[in-house]
Amino acid sequence: MTAPASISIPDLETVYDHLATAIDRAGPQKTELFLVKLALLNANALGDAGLFLQNIHAALQDL
């Protein structure tokens, strides 16, 4: 198994800011819808249901 590719710190910071700004732009009524759309787009980009399920599992931790 190869180690999963990980995002660089500067890129992560970019994602952080853009995601936060986008959530604010979507507004409280549409936040959930926006995040689900985003998740589906990322699932498509990943092209790997198994990896996506792992991410679901990780995101459900410590809510």
Add this chain to the structure above:
Amino acid sequence: MHTPTRTPRHSIYYTYRVFAPWLPSAHPAQTRQKAVIVGAGPAGMVAAMELARHGVPCVVLNAELQVSQGSRAIVFTRRSMEILQQFGVADRITANGLPWRFGNSFYRGQRVFRMEAPHDQDDRFFPMINLQQQYLEEYMLDALLANPLIDFRWGNKVTAVEQRDGCARLDIDTPEGSYMLDADWVVAADGGRSGIRAALKLQMEGASYEGLFVIADIRIDLPLPTERLAFFDPDWNPGNTILMHREPHGIWRVDYQLPAGESPDAALRPESLRARIDAQLAMIGHAGTPWEMDWCSVYSARALTLPDYVHGNILFTGDAAHLLPIFGVRGANTGFQDAQSLGWQLAFVIKGLAGTALLANHSAERVGAAREIIDEAGKSTRFMTPPTHGFQLLRDAVLSLSLSQQFVRPLYHWRTSRPHEYTRSALNSHGDDNALFKAGPAHGAPPQNVRLGADDFLLDHLGGGFDLLYFSAAAAVPEALQQVVADARARGIPLHVIAIGAAQPVAGADQTLPDTDGHCRRRYGVAASGGAYLLRPDQHICARWLTLDATRLQAALNTALPR
């Protein structure tokens, strides 16, 4: 006293015929029957015809004096037509139905998905054909009433059933009072509210969905082709789904989902129906077009099946055995397959050609089919009427993404009813060459139709027993194979041999199809002379060989008819 209505049911396009009840006083004392079918819906009628086809007489009981109320099933699939063709009713359906193969899904005024069901040159029938269920029942009924082996009894309602000593006793109420009828086998084809299922206290497994739909048939002149139309989350009905289908006789089916919490009574108020149907017409650009209501009701999706269709001498079939969501047109279309499967396997048991293991196989195959359908239909239903907040969010996200993102659009696919493949059937041969084929229908699959010429298709030539498709250019079927065929026939097994690929009639074959261009061989993946397929009486494949020999043909027949 059972008093079914003698008033013709209301319809603006169908003229109901009311039949006279069958009265016990007009008939001699009742002897024990081999098979009694309770219910004369699509499933009961196909079961009766399939039994009769194998020479087994039966009694068919129908509580009512006329065919079914309101229009129910309107979409019939290719496989249903291939089954109905075997009973001589497909031509009338073709003559009067509306064939189609495209479906469209709309969101925010944009067509976000177009389904194109394949229509092969080799198919006689379209993927789908629309016809109101009353007509379909009428055509089947005409075939039933003309069959001397079928004793059809109108106005006979089963009120109780008791099983003892390998026999079932039915209490039957009629307009002049009740009588009793004993039967070796009872087929419970008494529909979704099966009284027999309730009497036996049998539980179904699966899911029920909360979303309620109004189903309305209206007469309206709309200049639109026969295609399925689905509208998601329109302004006039936020969050909900609307479906439209064209039917013959200028009728359209409009299904629309109700806002959560609205009661069926409120939804069926004339003002409510008018306002919503008008809003839907306005949305598709036909505001103000006059229309007239034929019939309407409220429906909720259920995906349930009995875990076993055989209970002693009582066999469940059609809606009595399972309740399937209408999304994907599964009720009647599944019922035809159930009932044909039941019909031939019960006939073979009654005739002593196989043991009751065959009925256990029937149950396993059809419960497997129902479970597969429940799984598939569950996906469609969860998309059409999301059951929880999470499903609602995902559905809405897909709708929203579908305006710009191609990859989510296939999720609109409706997963239309298709025939189940009995891949793991106990009747499939073990020592054949199934795994070695590179093309053609595999173990358990329904047959591949092949166009042989103008108005001439392979399936026109099959059915009514086992069919051995023997691919060969030789002048005769080998002696040893002919001997196995002759032995099987001597035991009473109906077995037809169809030689494919010789210009002259082949000795030892019942029919010869020349297949001059080799097209049939190619579709069946047969490269050389001597290849063969064995089809069961329901035309599903149970064995296939690259080179057939007598020993393996005998083995396949033994496996297909367990003792």
